[in-house]
Amino acid sequence: MKDTTKRKICFAVLVHENKELIKQLILNINHYCPNSYVVLYNGGKNSNLCTDLNVPVCPTSKQLKYGNLAMYFVETMEWLEEIELEYDYFINIDSDALFFRKGFEEFIEEQMQDADYMAVKLRIPDKNWTCGKSFIKEKDTWKPFFSVSSFLGVFNVGQVMSKALVKEFVNYEKKVELKTALTETTVFGIEEIVFVNLANELGFKLKNYPEEVGQRLIRFRPYFTKSELIECIQLNEGWLVHPVKRKLNDPARNYIYDLQYGE
Template structure:
């Protein structure tokens, strides 16, 4: 857990792994949080399979997310909601805020274009995190991160860096647009949750804030536990091939037993790096 606020005692009684170097974050730039956590996990030699960003207003609504990730990330290095690129979506947020700063960031990424994910629920494999950390000059990067004026830069930085490293990326199944499960704006309602739980691809919701999150969680705890979700075949989203030899809150998913994984065929025509 990363404490990005001003209360040093926030969540001190929670039995979770806490990032020891937390500091207040600037509104509109949460990028340092996940980047610092990535570096710290390598420094303390934590073994994990997936690293997931969970905002304070994210709530899981059913079990089965870990085997779901095993299935949908069988041939991918990262997954996120609402995958977009600067070529096809130049006017979308936060992409439209980036052109004025691209001359500073292009030498970092060394790409001709950039991508974005909706921030909540971004997931990166440990393999691609290691490549991302070794790809950049940290002194130069840290100075840029501290001063960037790009609003919601965390939605661009991580997926573009993974792309620059040759990472295989995709969307969550049925995760291309805002809906009654994941969106920006008004709180998700209990009625929305009842519908979301029926969808085999939806395991968490965003946003639900403060007391509403606590209330909604209590409502779900009173519901009868449902049967495990069956994996459903679906089409892969945009991705970029990665050679097999190439080597807020953060949720760390440990390694799990191997399962028979369904193979999906990568879609042709990745973005030019």
């Protein structure tokens, strides 16, 4: 497929283990999104995990606790502003996501023409949402930043933010207080709440991924199977899938690699 994009994506990839799979993910993104940048944030125990990968690594990377990944966003955004990387959209990707066909860059450029923020499952969550129940217990902490009476929720992976929104976050007048709150919070999955609500509070336009691309292909569980991927290709549906098992011999993962290297 001929590259027709005019905009550049910066994929911020959170990694924590298995260097070989990180290498494969970098190659996967480079192959299917050739007009994009890849940067890493090392959220694992091994400080040498990202050495010799020939990809920029956020210098403030630190081990993160599962359920609170928000500082990976904040520190990566700050660093990108410091190094003055030229990009148009910031997208977070976990290390268990993979592309299986080209076209995602064009999809993002089209979708983001009328928005500055896009996410999977953007909604006012119901009372049974695990992250929301955790958030309500701390709602007074977040009142200085955004509305807590009808707050929004999203699925973490694949949040898209325009560079204008990223700059607004980096220069946010309450950023010191916000970073303190993010560091001290016990809210599980705060990264699925804080950025969408801040974007909304700051007056930026939000939108949902189309359902057939978002909720079906970018989800918490179950892990993707080879048969599901074959169906997606037959239906000409989607570009990015999450989650794929972090195992070298996983059939779905190997099927994607066969597609990638067979092109």
